[in-house]
Amino acid sequence: MKQASSTKFRVVTFLLAAVLGIQCIWLLLTEFSRSAVDDLPTDLHGAAIASQQRNDATWAAWIGAVRGDLWGEAAYTYSDLLWTNNASNGAQTAKSLDEARVRLDRAVRYAPHQSGAWLLLAGLSARYRWSNSDPAGALKMSYYTGPSELPLLPLRSLVAAQLPALDDELQLFAKQDLRRLIARQDGPAIVHDYQFASPAGKQFIAQAVGEIDSAFRDSLHLGAP
Numbered sequence: 001m002k003q004a005s006s007t008k009f010r011v012v013t014f015l016l017a018a019v020l021g022i023q024c025i026w027l028l029l030t031e032f033s034r035s036a037v038d039d040l041p042t043d044l045h046g047a048a049i050a051s052q053q054r055n056d057a058t059w060a061a062w063i064g065a066v067r068g069d070l071w072g073e074a075a076y077t078y079s080d081l082l083w084t085n086n087a088s089n090g091a092q093t094a095k096s097l098d099e100a101r102v103r104l105d106r107a108v109r110y111a112p113h114q115s116g117a118w119l120l121l122a123g124l125s126a127r128y129r130w131s132n133s134d135p136a137g138a139l140k141m142s143y144y145t146g147p148s149e150l151p152l153l154p155l156r157s158l159v160a161a162q163l164p165a166l167d168d169e170l171q172l173f174a175k176q177d178l179r180r181l182i183a184r185q186d187g188p189a190i191v192h193d194y195q196f197a198s199p200a201g202k203q204f205i206a207q208a209v210g211e212i213d214s215a216f217r218d219s220l221h222l223g224a225p
Helices: 002-033 044-051 054-064 068-076 090-110 115-127 135-145 150-162 168-183 187-195 199-212 214-222
Strands: none
Touching: 054 068, 054 090, 068 090, 068 115, 090 115, 115 135, 115 150, 135 150, 135 168, 150 168, 150 187, 150 199, 168 187, 168 199, 187 199, 187 214, 199 214
């Protein structure tokens, strides 16, 4: 009886050690393969740099499999699509969009706390009019999961301004971001958002900014704060 119990204990211990060993190898492989892209780039220059690490980020995500943070980092390397000219190299753009969507779907499925992933999903789905997508819903998730992520403010404000319409909840969130941008004297970002906003977005920005700084609102159409 004692010998049987001892054998079972050794088998269980060996199995646990093997599982831990495999897990350690898995974690190490992902870290060794991981790219330097940690956050969502918020401008074209940063997005272009991130795109150069697309292979490394994708390889790490495939190894990580169910690690949503790695799929998010892989998706961030496609953020240049937010500024890509739709008419240029259409076939390559379509391929990149398909790849980006796969990575974003896995990122928000396995790690739904990633505000940057939700923001990129909102921006791309709105810009390229993805089927079966909800840009406004994805943008709300970005606000829910990262309401105070200051680096995302300019890009999130831009994505909100480009939507064809903003419901009451999104208007409240977007107005808070505009207040933060004005408080940190980032007027050029608001002017940029206004210039590239939808008609509804222009109206919203003018009204929201007017409640905060009427002089700034009057200068929006001039292209300078």
